[in-house]
Amino acid sequence: MQARDLMESDVKTVSSDDDVAAVFKKFARYEFSGFPVVDDADRVVGVVTESDLVDLFEPDDETLWIPIGLPPFVDTLTYQVKPPWADLDLGVDMVRNADKPISDVMSTGVATVTPDTDVNEVLDLLAGDDPDINRVPVVDGDDRIVGIIARQDVVRAFRDKRLS
Template sequence: MRARDVMSSPVITVTPRTPVHAAAALLVSHGFTAAPVVDTERNLVGIVTEADLVRGRILPEGWVVAQRPEPTVADVMTPAPTAMRPEDDVADVVELMVNGRIRTVPIVDDGELVGVVSRRDVVRCVARRELTSQEVRRRRIGPAGHEGRDR
């Protein structure tokens, strides 16, 4: 099975200039744990996770915080995240996720973001007993013989 068979696409993204609160709201509203960070040409420049967005933001009660400008995604993101290609084997993507303790892997084609594979995407395949590309395509094509994504 290939990454393109299970990846989510199109992808909800943010830019380096997105305010932290807006990125957090986007993740919450879509139920995601991370969002790829892209430039104006949709080239992957980073990834921002829930942990990135909350780290240092919630302080113990009674602490006084100096006024400072709200951080942007560029201030908290992981730059140059590990990415994979659409033709990479999902087994390799899963190995990266498990060994690297990564929840979301960006999928790029010639530097351009084309999708993401999240742990949830892979768990969905396991739950549906879709362990090969053929099984995934059979569900997507369906009995009518035309492609339609069941997400």
């Protein structure tokens, strides 16, 4: 079995020029947790996931420094502050980040395979040590996307083979 036997060839992608607002709309339209990001020649240049977009709304610094004592404040206490989602002003964050290009948010260095890649190599990627690999773009010799393999595609293929 090879990657071509597992892949979905109707791949939904986003462009590296798309902004965050356009990608949010695409996540709302399709039941995917991530999209390959392609350039103008359909070459894979990254992946954007729901988690990448959620990260736009989480504070970078969750540490609150509280000085104790009189100046020159020789001691401080550190508290972790994690505001609940209800306390975040997502509307303001959305407006602030809506025009940001997806290339600023996406992950680069994407693991890809070719249509001729053996299923064992695909399994190694999807079940390997990197928990962030949930889908593997399938590319041709010029790194143009021709398909995608998600974990559920592999499970479905093995189920179907077992039942046949």
